[in-house]
Amino acid sequence: MDWKTSGGTQGSQNMNNRDNDAVTTVNMFKPSTVATLKVARKNEMGAFLDAQTGNTSNDxxxxKTQQTAPVEIGDMVKVFLYKDPKGRLTASMRVPRMKEGQIARLKVINLSEDGAFLDAGAERGIFLPFAGTRGALKLGDYVWAKLYTDKSGRLAVTMKVEDEIRRASKSAIGAAHVGDKIDGSVYNLTDKGAFVFTTERYIAFIPEKEMAEHPHVGAEVTARVTYIREDGRLNASLRPIKEKAIDIDAAMLLKAIAAHDGKIPYDDKTPPEIIKNRFHISKAAFKRAVGHLLKNGIVMEKDGWLILVDDKKD
Known part of the structure:
Protein backbone atom coordinates (compact mmCIF):
# COMPACT_ATOMS: atom_id res chain seq x y z
CA MET A 1 0.00 0.00 0.00
CA ASP A 2 2.75 2.35 0.92
CA TRP A 3 4.57 1.60 -2.34
CA LYS A 4 1.42 2.05 -4.44
CA THR A 5 0.50 5.20 -2.64
CA SER A 6 3.99 6.54 -3.07
CA GLY A 7 4.07 5.56 -6.72
CA GLY A 8 0.65 7.03 -7.31
CA THR A 9 1.67 10.28 -5.69
CA GLN A 10 4.87 10.36 -7.71
CA GLY A 11 2.95 9.65 -10.91
CA SER A 12 0.50 12.38 -10.09
CA GLN A 13 3.34 14.80 -9.47
CA ASN A 14 4.93 13.87 -12.78
CA MET A 15 1.66 14.51 -14.58
CA ASN A 16 1.33 17.85 -12.82
CA ASN A 17 4.87 18.73 -13.82
CA ARG A 18 4.14 17.85 -17.45
CA ASP A 19 0.97 19.94 -17.34
CA ASN A 20 2.90 22.86 -15.88
CA ASP A 21 5.58 22.46 -18.56
CA ALA A 22 2.90 22.48 -21.25
CA VAL A 23 1.31 25.62 -19.85
CA THR A 24 4.69 27.29 -19.68
CA THR A 25 5.40 26.36 -23.30
CA VAL A 26 1.99 27.52 -24.51
CA ASN A 27 2.66 30.89 -22.90
CA MET A 28 6.11 31.15 -24.48
CA PHE A 29 4.73 33.20 -27.38
CA LYS A 30 2.79 36.37 -26.68
CA PRO A 31 0.91 38.91 -28.78
CA SER A 32 2.80 42.04 -29.86
CA THR A 33 6.03 40.10 -30.22
CA VAL A 34 8.17 39.00 -33.16
CA ALA A 35 9.18 35.33 -33.42
CA THR A 36 10.79 33.02 -35.98
CA LEU A 37 8.75 29.81 -36.21
CA LYS A 38 8.76 26.69 -38.35
CA VAL A 39 5.95 25.92 -40.79
CA ALA A 40 4.50 22.65 -39.50
CA ARG A 41 1.66 22.10 -41.99
CA LYS A 42 -0.54 23.82 -44.54
CA ASN A 43 -4.17 23.77 -45.64
CA GLU A 44 -6.53 25.91 -47.70
CA MET A 45 -6.55 28.65 -45.02
CA GLY A 46 -2.80 29.05 -44.92
CA ALA A 47 0.12 27.73 -42.90
CA PHE A 48 0.30 26.56 -39.31
CA LEU A 49 3.42 27.45 -37.33
CA ASP A 50 4.85 25.15 -34.70
CA ALA A 51 4.16 26.66 -31.25
CA GLN A 52 6.70 24.23 -29.77
CA THR A 53 4.25 22.62 -27.32
CA GLY A 54 4.20 19.15 -28.83
CA ASN A 55 0.46 19.62 -29.36
CA THR A 56 -0.63 20.53 -32.90
CA SER A 57 -3.80 22.16 -31.53
CA ASN A 58 -1.57 24.95 -30.24
CA ASP A 59 -0.03 25.68 -33.64
CA LYS A 64 -2.78 33.33 -46.64
CA THR A 65 -3.73 37.00 -46.44
CA GLN A 66 -1.00 37.55 -43.83
CA GLN A 67 1.76 36.09 -46.00
CA THR A 68 3.99 38.50 -47.88
CA ALA A 69 5.64 35.61 -49.76
CA PRO A 70 4.81 31.92 -50.28
CA VAL A 71 5.88 29.57 -47.48
CA GLU A 72 6.47 25.83 -47.50
CA ILE A 73 6.48 23.13 -44.83
CA GLY A 74 9.77 23.23 -42.96
CA ASP A 75 10.43 26.94 -43.66
CA MET A 76 11.51 29.14 -40.77
CA VAL A 77 9.35 32.27 -40.94
CA LYS A 78 9.75 35.57 -39.11
CA VAL A 79 6.32 36.74 -37.98
CA PHE A 80 4.54 39.30 -35.85
CA LEU A 81 2.14 37.71 -33.35
CA TYR A 82 -1.19 39.24 -32.38
CA LYS A 83 -4.64 38.19 -31.22
CA ASP A 84 -7.48 37.90 -33.71
CA PRO A 85 -11.02 39.13 -32.88
CA LYS A 86 -11.73 35.80 -31.12
CA GLY A 87 -8.67 36.15 -28.89
CA ARG A 88 -6.62 33.48 -30.69
CA LEU A 89 -2.90 33.97 -31.20
CA THR A 90 -2.33 34.65 -34.91
CA ALA A 91 0.72 35.35 -37.05
CA SER A 92 1.54 37.79 -39.84
CA MET A 93 4.65 38.22 -41.94
CA ARG A 94 4.14 41.99 -41.70
CA VAL A 95 6.62 42.75 -38.94
CA PRO A 96 7.66 46.21 -37.68
CA ARG A 97 9.81 48.10 -40.20
CA MET A 98 12.07 49.31 -37.40
CA LYS A 99 14.32 47.49 -34.95
CA GLU A 100 14.26 47.81 -31.19
CA GLY A 101 15.98 50.99 -30.06
CA GLN A 102 15.40 52.75 -33.38
CA ILE A 103 13.29 55.89 -33.75
CA ALA A 104 10.98 56.89 -36.58
CA ARG A 105 8.03 59.13 -37.27
CA LEU A 106 4.98 56.92 -36.82
CA LYS A 107 1.31 57.55 -37.49
CA VAL A 108 -1.23 57.55 -34.65
CA ILE A 109 -3.88 55.04 -35.76
CA ASN A 110 -5.88 54.55 -32.56
CA LEU A 111 -6.41 56.20 -29.18
CA SER A 112 -7.47 54.71 -25.85
CA GLU A 113 -7.67 55.70 -22.20
CA ASP A 114 -4.37 53.90 -21.59
CA GLY A 115 -2.45 55.44 -24.47
CA ALA A 116 -2.39 55.07 -28.25
CA PHE A 117 -1.43 52.71 -31.06
CA LEU A 118 1.13 53.69 -33.68
CA ASP A 119 1.70 52.23 -37.13
CA ALA A 120 5.19 50.72 -37.23
CA GLY A 121 4.48 48.62 -40.31
CA ALA A 122 3.31 45.54 -38.42
CA GLU A 123 -0.02 43.79 -38.89
CA ARG A 124 -1.39 45.61 -35.84
CA GLY A 125 -0.53 48.92 -34.24
CA ILE A 126 2.17 48.99 -31.57
CA PHE A 127 1.01 50.17 -28.16
CA LEU A 128 2.17 53.55 -26.87
CA PRO A 129 1.52 53.65 -23.09
CA PHE A 130 0.12 56.88 -21.71
CA ALA A 131 3.30 57.33 -19.63
CA GLY A 132 5.32 57.43 -22.85
CA THR A 133 3.27 60.11 -24.61
CA ARG A 134 4.17 63.75 -25.21
CA GLY A 135 1.31 66.25 -25.39
CA ALA A 136 -2.23 65.60 -26.60
CA LEU A 137 -2.34 63.17 -29.52
CA LYS A 138 -4.82 63.13 -32.38
CA LEU A 139 -5.64 60.43 -34.90
CA GLY A 140 -3.52 60.87 -38.00
CA ASP A 141 -0.65 62.64 -36.20
CA TYR A 142 2.89 61.58 -37.05
CA VAL A 143 5.16 61.57 -34.00
CA TRP A 144 8.73 60.60 -33.22
CA ALA A 145 8.76 57.31 -31.31
CA LYS A 146 11.17 54.54 -30.28
CA LEU A 147 10.47 50.81 -30.43
CA TYR A 148 11.31 48.81 -27.30
CA THR A 149 10.31 45.69 -25.37
CA ASP A 150 8.31 46.32 -22.21
CA LYS A 151 8.55 44.45 -18.90
CA SER A 152 6.07 41.83 -20.08
CA GLY A 153 8.20 41.03 -23.13
CA ARG A 154 5.91 42.72 -25.63
CA LEU A 155 6.84 45.36 -28.20
CA ALA A 156 5.84 48.92 -27.36
CA VAL A 157 6.79 52.46 -28.37
CA THR A 158 7.57 55.62 -26.47
CA MET A 159 7.73 59.28 -27.47
CA LYS A 160 10.53 59.91 -24.97
CA VAL A 161 13.20 60.08 -27.65
CA GLU A 162 15.39 62.99 -26.53
CA ASP A 163 18.53 60.88 -26.10
CA GLU A 164 18.06 59.09 -29.42
CA ILE A 165 17.46 62.35 -31.31
CA ARG A 166 20.51 63.88 -29.67
CA ARG A 167 22.65 60.98 -30.88
CA ALA A 168 21.14 61.11 -34.38
CA SER A 169 21.48 64.90 -34.72
CA LYS A 170 24.33 66.82 -36.30
CA SER A 171 25.84 70.23 -35.66
CA ALA A 172 24.47 73.24 -37.53
CA ILE A 173 27.70 75.23 -37.11
CA GLY A 174 29.01 76.28 -40.52
CA ALA A 175 25.94 74.88 -42.28
CA ALA A 176 23.04 77.01 -41.06
CA HIS A 177 22.86 80.79 -40.82
CA VAL A 178 20.71 83.30 -38.97
CA GLY A 179 17.65 84.03 -41.07
CA ASP A 180 17.58 80.61 -42.77
CA LYS A 181 14.29 78.77 -43.00
CA ILE A 182 14.24 75.27 -41.48
CA ASP A 183 11.62 72.54 -41.76
CA GLY A 184 11.07 69.92 -39.10
CA SER A 185 8.67 68.33 -36.66
CA VAL A 186 8.04 68.99 -32.99
CA TYR A 187 9.15 66.08 -30.77
CA ASN A 188 8.66 67.71 -27.38
CA LEU A 189 6.78 70.68 -25.99
CA THR A 190 7.38 72.28 -22.58
CA ASP A 191 6.30 75.49 -20.86
CA LYS A 192 9.56 77.04 -22.11
CA GLY A 193 9.08 76.21 -25.77
CA ALA A 194 9.11 73.57 -28.50
CA PHE A 195 11.90 71.20 -29.55
CA VAL A 196 12.14 70.45 -33.26
CA PHE A 197 14.12 67.84 -35.20
CA THR A 198 14.74 69.25 -38.66
CA THR A 199 14.99 67.53 -42.03
CA GLU A 200 18.72 68.34 -41.95
CA ARG A 201 18.93 66.53 -38.56
CA TYR A 202 19.50 69.72 -36.58
CA ILE A 203 17.95 70.19 -33.16
CA ALA A 204 16.16 73.52 -32.92
CA PHE A 205 14.55 75.14 -29.90
CA ILE A 206 11.69 77.60 -30.38
CA PRO A 207 11.18 79.71 -27.24
CA GLU A 208 7.62 80.15 -26.05
CA LYS A 209 7.72 83.88 -26.84
CA GLU A 210 8.57 83.07 -30.47
CA MET A 211 5.36 81.09 -31.04
CA ALA A 212 2.26 83.07 -31.95
CA GLU A 213 0.38 79.79 -31.63
CA HIS A 214 1.57 76.63 -29.90
CA PRO A 215 2.16 73.71 -32.28
CA HIS A 216 1.22 70.27 -31.00
CA VAL A 217 3.77 67.49 -30.61
CA GLY A 218 4.20 65.89 -34.02
CA ALA A 219 3.34 69.07 -35.94
CA GLU A 220 5.44 69.92 -38.97
CA VAL A 221 6.71 73.49 -38.80
CA THR A 222 8.75 75.94 -40.83
CA ALA A 223 10.81 78.21 -38.60
CA ARG A 224 13.38 80.97 -38.97
CA VAL A 225 16.85 80.56 -37.45
CA THR A 226 17.52 83.31 -34.91
CA TYR A 227 20.70 82.05 -33.23
CA ILE A 228 23.34 79.35 -33.69
CA ARG A 229 24.53 77.99 -30.37
CA GLU A 230 28.04 76.86 -29.49
CA ASP A 231 26.83 73.25 -29.10
CA GLY A 232 25.63 73.22 -32.71
CA ARG A 233 21.95 73.50 -31.92
CA LEU A 234 19.69 76.25 -33.14
CA ASN A 235 17.29 78.76 -31.68
CA ALA A 236 14.43 79.55 -34.01
CA SER A 237 11.20 81.48 -34.31
CA LEU A 238 7.78 80.81 -35.76
CA ARG A 239 7.09 84.53 -35.86
CA PRO A 240 7.84 86.61 -38.98
CA ILE A 241 10.67 89.15 -39.00
CA LYS A 242 9.95 92.28 -36.97
CA GLU A 243 8.80 94.49 -39.85
CA LYS A 244 6.20 91.98 -41.01
CA ALA A 245 5.29 91.05 -37.45
CA ILE A 246 4.23 94.63 -36.69
CA ASP A 247 1.64 94.56 -39.47
CA ILE A 248 0.41 91.11 -38.44
CA ASP A 249 0.17 92.02 -34.74
CA ALA A 250 -1.48 95.35 -35.51
CA ALA A 251 -4.11 93.61 -37.63
CA MET A 252 -4.72 91.11 -34.83
CA LEU A 253 -5.20 93.90 -32.26
CA LEU A 254 -7.48 95.81 -34.59
CA LYS A 255 -9.64 92.73 -35.05
CA ALA A 256 -9.86 92.26 -31.27
CA ILE A 257 -10.86 95.91 -30.75
CA ALA A 258 -13.53 95.73 -33.44
CA ALA A 259 -14.94 92.55 -31.88
CA HIS A 260 -15.41 94.30 -28.51
CA ASP A 261 -17.47 97.34 -29.48
CA GLY A 262 -14.44 99.33 -30.56
CA LYS A 263 -12.42 99.26 -27.33
CA ILE A 264 -10.33 96.91 -25.17
CA PRO A 265 -8.88 97.49 -21.66
CA TYR A 266 -5.18 97.26 -22.57
CA ASP A 267 -2.43 99.84 -22.98
CA ASP A 268 1.31 100.39 -22.42
CA LYS A 269 0.91 99.87 -18.66
CA THR A 270 -0.73 96.43 -18.95
CA PRO A 271 1.55 93.77 -17.36
CA PRO A 272 3.48 91.60 -19.85
CA GLU A 273 1.98 88.33 -18.59
CA ILE A 274 -1.55 89.61 -19.24
CA ILE A 275 -0.57 90.68 -22.75
CA LYS A 276 0.99 87.28 -23.38
CA ASN A 277 -2.03 85.34 -22.09
CA ARG A 278 -4.51 87.47 -24.04
CA PHE A 279 -2.74 88.07 -27.35
CA HIS A 280 0.09 85.48 -27.37
CA ILE A 281 2.71 88.11 -28.16
CA SER A 282 5.39 89.78 -26.04
CA LYS A 283 4.90 93.15 -24.39
CA ALA A 284 7.49 94.63 -26.79
CA ALA A 285 5.59 93.29 -29.82
CA PHE A 286 2.35 94.65 -28.34
CA LYS A 287 3.86 98.12 -27.92
CA ARG A 288 5.18 98.12 -31.49
CA ALA A 289 1.76 97.13 -32.85
CA VAL A 290 -0.04 99.75 -30.74
CA GLY A 291 2.48 102.37 -31.83
CA HIS A 292 1.79 101.49 -35.44
CA LEU A 293 -1.98 101.90 -34.93
CA LEU A 294 -1.54 105.18 -33.02
CA LYS A 295 0.80 106.61 -35.64
CA ASN A 296 -1.72 105.88 -38.38
CA GLY A 297 -4.61 107.37 -36.38
CA ILE A 298 -6.51 104.10 -36.26
CA VAL A 299 -6.77 103.89 -32.47
CA MET A 300 -6.25 106.13 -29.47
CA GLU A 301 -5.37 105.47 -25.83
CA LYS A 302 -7.61 106.77 -23.04
CA ASP A 303 -7.78 105.82 -19.35
CA GLY A 304 -6.13 102.43 -19.88
CA TRP A 305 -8.18 101.57 -22.95
CA LEU A 306 -7.37 101.20 -26.62
CA ILE A 307 -10.24 102.80 -28.52
CA LEU A 308 -11.00 102.56 -32.22
CA VAL A 309 -11.07 106.02 -33.81
CA ASP A 310 -14.42 106.81 -35.41
CA ASP A 311 -13.66 108.53 -38.71
CA LYS A 312 -17.25 109.78 -38.92
CA LYS A 313 -16.78 112.07 -35.94
CA ASP A 314 -15.72 115.69 -36.58
Missing amino acids: ILLH
Whole structure:
Protein backbone atom coordinates (compact mmCIF):
# COMPACT_ATOMS: atom_id res chain seq x y z
CA MET A 1 0.00 0.00 0.00
CA ASP A 2 2.75 2.35 0.92
CA TRP A 3 4.57 1.60 -2.34
CA LYS A 4 1.42 2.05 -4.44
CA THR A 5 0.50 5.20 -2.64
CA SER A 6 3.99 6.54 -3.07
CA GLY A 7 4.07 5.56 -6.72
CA GLY A 8 0.65 7.03 -7.31
CA THR A 9 1.67 10.28 -5.69
CA GLN A 10 4.87 10.36 -7.71
CA GLY A 11 2.95 9.65 -10.91
CA SER A 12 0.50 12.38 -10.09
CA GLN A 13 3.34 14.80 -9.47
CA ASN A 14 4.93 13.87 -12.78
CA MET A 15 1.66 14.51 -14.58
CA ASN A 16 1.33 17.85 -12.82
CA ASN A 17 4.87 18.73 -13.82
CA ARG A 18 4.14 17.85 -17.45
CA ASP A 19 0.97 19.94 -17.34
CA ASN A 20 2.90 22.86 -15.88
CA ASP A 21 5.58 22.46 -18.56
CA ALA A 22 2.90 22.48 -21.25
CA VAL A 23 1.31 25.62 -19.85
CA THR A 24 4.69 27.29 -19.68
CA THR A 25 5.40 26.36 -23.30
CA VAL A 26 1.99 27.52 -24.51
CA ASN A 27 2.66 30.89 -22.90
CA MET A 28 6.11 31.15 -24.48
CA PHE A 29 4.73 33.20 -27.38
CA LYS A 30 2.79 36.37 -26.68
CA PRO A 31 0.91 38.91 -28.78
CA SER A 32 2.80 42.04 -29.86
CA THR A 33 6.03 40.10 -30.22
CA VAL A 34 8.17 39.00 -33.16
CA ALA A 35 9.18 35.33 -33.42
CA THR A 36 10.79 33.02 -35.98
CA LEU A 37 8.75 29.81 -36.21
CA LYS A 38 8.76 26.69 -38.35
CA VAL A 39 5.95 25.92 -40.79
CA ALA A 40 4.50 22.65 -39.50
CA ARG A 41 1.66 22.10 -41.99
CA LYS A 42 -0.54 23.82 -44.54
CA ASN A 43 -4.17 23.77 -45.64
CA GLU A 44 -6.53 25.91 -47.70
CA MET A 45 -6.55 28.65 -45.02
CA GLY A 46 -2.80 29.05 -44.92
CA ALA A 47 0.12 27.73 -42.90
CA PHE A 48 0.30 26.56 -39.31
CA LEU A 49 3.42 27.45 -37.33
CA ASP A 50 4.85 25.15 -34.70
CA ALA A 51 4.16 26.66 -31.25
CA GLN A 52 6.70 24.23 -29.77
CA THR A 53 4.25 22.62 -27.32
CA GLY A 54 4.20 19.15 -28.83
CA ASN A 55 0.46 19.62 -29.36
CA THR A 56 -0.63 20.53 -32.90
CA SER A 57 -3.80 22.16 -31.53
CA ASN A 58 -1.57 24.95 -30.24
CA ASP A 59 -0.03 25.68 -33.64
CA ILE A 60 -0.36 29.31 -34.75
CA LEU A 61 -2.20 30.19 -37.97
CA LEU A 62 -0.41 32.23 -40.61
CA HIS A 63 -3.33 33.00 -42.89
CA LYS A 64 -2.78 33.33 -46.64
CA THR A 65 -3.73 37.00 -46.44
CA GLN A 66 -1.00 37.55 -43.83
CA GLN A 67 1.76 36.09 -46.00
CA THR A 68 3.99 38.50 -47.88
CA ALA A 69 5.64 35.61 -49.76
CA PRO A 70 4.81 31.92 -50.28
CA VAL A 71 5.88 29.57 -47.48
CA GLU A 72 6.47 25.83 -47.50
CA ILE A 73 6.48 23.13 -44.83
CA GLY A 74 9.77 23.23 -42.96
CA ASP A 75 10.43 26.94 -43.66
CA MET A 76 11.51 29.14 -40.77
CA VAL A 77 9.35 32.27 -40.94
CA LYS A 78 9.75 35.57 -39.11
CA VAL A 79 6.32 36.74 -37.98
CA PHE A 80 4.54 39.30 -35.85
CA LEU A 81 2.14 37.71 -33.35
CA TYR A 82 -1.19 39.24 -32.38
CA LYS A 83 -4.64 38.19 -31.22
CA ASP A 84 -7.48 37.90 -33.71
CA PRO A 85 -11.02 39.13 -32.88
CA LYS A 86 -11.73 35.80 -31.12
CA GLY A 87 -8.67 36.15 -28.89
CA ARG A 88 -6.62 33.48 -30.69
CA LEU A 89 -2.90 33.97 -31.20
CA THR A 90 -2.33 34.65 -34.91
CA ALA A 91 0.72 35.35 -37.05
CA SER A 92 1.54 37.79 -39.84
CA MET A 93 4.65 38.22 -41.94
CA ARG A 94 4.14 41.99 -41.70
CA VAL A 95 6.62 42.75 -38.94
CA PRO A 96 7.66 46.21 -37.68
CA ARG A 97 9.81 48.10 -40.20
CA MET A 98 12.07 49.31 -37.40
CA LYS A 99 14.32 47.49 -34.95
CA GLU A 100 14.26 47.81 -31.19
CA GLY A 101 15.98 50.99 -30.06
CA GLN A 102 15.40 52.75 -33.38
CA ILE A 103 13.29 55.89 -33.75
CA ALA A 104 10.98 56.89 -36.58
CA ARG A 105 8.03 59.13 -37.27
CA LEU A 106 4.98 56.92 -36.82
CA LYS A 107 1.31 57.55 -37.49
CA VAL A 108 -1.23 57.55 -34.65
CA ILE A 109 -3.88 55.04 -35.76
CA ASN A 110 -5.88 54.55 -32.56
CA LEU A 111 -6.41 56.20 -29.18
CA SER A 112 -7.47 54.71 -25.85
CA GLU A 113 -7.67 55.70 -22.20
CA ASP A 114 -4.37 53.90 -21.59
CA GLY A 115 -2.45 55.44 -24.47
CA ALA A 116 -2.39 55.07 -28.25
CA PHE A 117 -1.43 52.71 -31.06
CA LEU A 118 1.13 53.69 -33.68
CA ASP A 119 1.70 52.23 -37.13
CA ALA A 120 5.19 50.72 -37.23
CA GLY A 121 4.48 48.62 -40.31
CA ALA A 122 3.31 45.54 -38.42
CA GLU A 123 -0.02 43.79 -38.89
CA ARG A 124 -1.39 45.61 -35.84
CA GLY A 125 -0.53 48.92 -34.24
CA ILE A 126 2.17 48.99 -31.57
CA PHE A 127 1.01 50.17 -28.16
CA LEU A 128 2.17 53.55 -26.87
CA PRO A 129 1.52 53.65 -23.09
CA PHE A 130 0.12 56.88 -21.71
CA ALA A 131 3.30 57.33 -19.63
CA GLY A 132 5.32 57.43 -22.85
CA THR A 133 3.27 60.11 -24.61
CA ARG A 134 4.17 63.75 -25.21
CA GLY A 135 1.31 66.25 -25.39
CA ALA A 136 -2.23 65.60 -26.60
CA LEU A 137 -2.34 63.17 -29.52
CA LYS A 138 -4.82 63.13 -32.38
CA LEU A 139 -5.64 60.43 -34.90
CA GLY A 140 -3.52 60.87 -38.00
CA ASP A 141 -0.65 62.64 -36.20
CA TYR A 142 2.89 61.58 -37.05
CA VAL A 143 5.16 61.57 -34.00
CA TRP A 144 8.73 60.60 -33.22
CA ALA A 145 8.76 57.31 -31.31
CA LYS A 146 11.17 54.54 -30.28
CA LEU A 147 10.47 50.81 -30.43
CA TYR A 148 11.31 48.81 -27.30
CA THR A 149 10.31 45.69 -25.37
CA ASP A 150 8.31 46.32 -22.21
CA LYS A 151 8.55 44.45 -18.90
CA SER A 152 6.07 41.83 -20.08
CA GLY A 153 8.20 41.03 -23.13
CA ARG A 154 5.91 42.72 -25.63
CA LEU A 155 6.84 45.36 -28.20
CA ALA A 156 5.84 48.92 -27.36
CA VAL A 157 6.79 52.46 -28.37
CA THR A 158 7.57 55.62 -26.47
CA MET A 159 7.73 59.28 -27.47
CA LYS A 160 10.53 59.91 -24.97
CA VAL A 161 13.20 60.08 -27.65
CA GLU A 162 15.39 62.99 -26.53
CA ASP A 163 18.53 60.88 -26.10
CA GLU A 164 18.06 59.09 -29.42
CA ILE A 165 17.46 62.35 -31.31
CA ARG A 166 20.51 63.88 -29.67
CA ARG A 167 22.65 60.98 -30.88
CA ALA A 168 21.14 61.11 -34.38
CA SER A 169 21.48 64.90 -34.72
CA LYS A 170 24.33 66.82 -36.30
CA SER A 171 25.84 70.23 -35.66
CA ALA A 172 24.47 73.24 -37.53
CA ILE A 173 27.70 75.23 -37.11
CA GLY A 174 29.01 76.28 -40.52
CA ALA A 175 25.94 74.88 -42.28
CA ALA A 176 23.04 77.01 -41.06
CA HIS A 177 22.86 80.79 -40.82
CA VAL A 178 20.71 83.30 -38.97
CA GLY A 179 17.65 84.03 -41.07
CA ASP A 180 17.58 80.61 -42.77
CA LYS A 181 14.29 78.77 -43.00
CA ILE A 182 14.24 75.27 -41.48
CA ASP A 183 11.62 72.54 -41.76
CA GLY A 184 11.07 69.92 -39.10
CA SER A 185 8.67 68.33 -36.66
CA VAL A 186 8.04 68.99 -32.99
CA TYR A 187 9.15 66.08 -30.77
CA ASN A 188 8.66 67.71 -27.38
CA LEU A 189 6.78 70.68 -25.99
CA THR A 190 7.38 72.28 -22.58
CA ASP A 191 6.30 75.49 -20.86
CA LYS A 192 9.56 77.04 -22.11
CA GLY A 193 9.08 76.21 -25.77
CA ALA A 194 9.11 73.57 -28.50
CA PHE A 195 11.90 71.20 -29.55
CA VAL A 196 12.14 70.45 -33.26
CA PHE A 197 14.12 67.84 -35.20
CA THR A 198 14.74 69.25 -38.66
CA THR A 199 14.99 67.53 -42.03
CA GLU A 200 18.72 68.34 -41.95
CA ARG A 201 18.93 66.53 -38.56
CA TYR A 202 19.50 69.72 -36.58
CA ILE A 203 17.95 70.19 -33.16
CA ALA A 204 16.16 73.52 -32.92
CA PHE A 205 14.55 75.14 -29.90
CA ILE A 206 11.69 77.60 -30.38
CA PRO A 207 11.18 79.71 -27.24
CA GLU A 208 7.62 80.15 -26.05
CA LYS A 209 7.72 83.88 -26.84
CA GLU A 210 8.57 83.07 -30.47
CA MET A 211 5.36 81.09 -31.04
CA ALA A 212 2.26 83.07 -31.95
CA GLU A 213 0.38 79.79 -31.63
CA HIS A 214 1.57 76.63 -29.90
CA PRO A 215 2.16 73.71 -32.28
CA HIS A 216 1.22 70.27 -31.00
CA VAL A 217 3.77 67.49 -30.61
CA GLY A 218 4.20 65.89 -34.02
CA ALA A 219 3.34 69.07 -35.94
CA GLU A 220 5.44 69.92 -38.97
CA VAL A 221 6.71 73.49 -38.80
CA THR A 222 8.75 75.94 -40.83
CA ALA A 223 10.81 78.21 -38.60
CA ARG A 224 13.38 80.97 -38.97
CA VAL A 225 16.85 80.56 -37.45
CA THR A 226 17.52 83.31 -34.91
CA TYR A 227 20.70 82.05 -33.23
CA ILE A 228 23.34 79.35 -33.69
CA ARG A 229 24.53 77.99 -30.37
CA GLU A 230 28.04 76.86 -29.49
CA ASP A 231 26.83 73.25 -29.10
CA GLY A 232 25.63 73.22 -32.71
CA ARG A 233 21.95 73.50 -31.92
CA LEU A 234 19.69 76.25 -33.14
CA ASN A 235 17.29 78.76 -31.68
CA ALA A 236 14.43 79.55 -34.01
CA SER A 237 11.20 81.48 -34.31
CA LEU A 238 7.78 80.81 -35.76
CA ARG A 239 7.09 84.53 -35.86
CA PRO A 240 7.84 86.61 -38.98
CA ILE A 241 10.67 89.15 -39.00
CA LYS A 242 9.95 92.28 -36.97
CA GLU A 243 8.80 94.49 -39.85
CA LYS A 244 6.20 91.98 -41.01
CA ALA A 245 5.29 91.05 -37.45
CA ILE A 246 4.23 94.63 -36.69
CA ASP A 247 1.64 94.56 -39.47
CA ILE A 248 0.41 91.11 -38.44
CA ASP A 249 0.17 92.02 -34.74
CA ALA A 250 -1.48 95.35 -35.51
CA ALA A 251 -4.11 93.61 -37.63
CA MET A 252 -4.72 91.11 -34.83
CA LEU A 253 -5.20 93.90 -32.26
CA LEU A 254 -7.48 95.81 -34.59
CA LYS A 255 -9.64 92.73 -35.05
CA ALA A 256 -9.86 92.26 -31.27
CA ILE A 257 -10.86 95.91 -30.75
CA ALA A 258 -13.53 95.73 -33.44
CA ALA A 259 -14.94 92.55 -31.88
CA HIS A 260 -15.41 94.30 -28.51
CA ASP A 261 -17.47 97.34 -29.48
CA GLY A 262 -14.44 99.33 -30.56
CA LYS A 263 -12.42 99.26 -27.33
CA ILE A 264 -10.33 96.91 -25.17
CA PRO A 265 -8.88 97.49 -21.66
CA TYR A 266 -5.18 97.26 -22.57
CA ASP A 267 -2.43 99.84 -22.98
CA ASP A 268 1.31 100.39 -22.42
CA LYS A 269 0.91 99.87 -18.66
CA THR A 270 -0.73 96.43 -18.95
CA PRO A 271 1.55 93.77 -17.36
CA PRO A 272 3.48 91.60 -19.85
CA GLU A 273 1.98 88.33 -18.59
CA ILE A 274 -1.55 89.61 -19.24
CA ILE A 275 -0.57 90.68 -22.75
CA LYS A 276 0.99 87.28 -23.38
CA ASN A 277 -2.03 85.34 -22.09
CA ARG A 278 -4.51 87.47 -24.04
CA PHE A 279 -2.74 88.07 -27.35
CA HIS A 280 0.09 85.48 -27.37
CA ILE A 281 2.71 88.11 -28.16
CA SER A 282 5.39 89.78 -26.04
CA LYS A 283 4.90 93.15 -24.39
CA ALA A 284 7.49 94.63 -26.79
CA ALA A 285 5.59 93.29 -29.82
CA PHE A 286 2.35 94.65 -28.34
CA LYS A 287 3.86 98.12 -27.92
CA ARG A 288 5.18 98.12 -31.49
CA ALA A 289 1.76 97.13 -32.85
CA VAL A 290 -0.04 99.75 -30.74
CA GLY A 291 2.48 102.37 -31.83
CA HIS A 292 1.79 101.49 -35.44
CA LEU A 293 -1.98 101.90 -34.93
CA LEU A 294 -1.54 105.18 -33.02
CA LYS A 295 0.80 106.61 -35.64
CA ASN A 296 -1.72 105.88 -38.38
CA GLY A 297 -4.61 107.37 -36.38
CA ILE A 298 -6.51 104.10 -36.26
CA VAL A 299 -6.77 103.89 -32.47
CA MET A 300 -6.25 106.13 -29.47
CA GLU A 301 -5.37 105.47 -25.83
CA LYS A 302 -7.61 106.77 -23.04
CA ASP A 303 -7.78 105.82 -19.35
CA GLY A 304 -6.13 102.43 -19.88
CA TRP A 305 -8.18 101.57 -22.95
CA LEU A 306 -7.37 101.20 -26.62
CA ILE A 307 -10.24 102.80 -28.52
CA LEU A 308 -11.00 102.56 -32.22
CA VAL A 309 -11.07 106.02 -33.81
CA ASP A 310 -14.42 106.81 -35.41
CA ASP A 311 -13.66 108.53 -38.71
CA LYS A 312 -17.25 109.78 -38.92
CA LYS A 313 -16.78 112.07 -35.94
CA ASP A 314 -15.72 115.69 -36.58
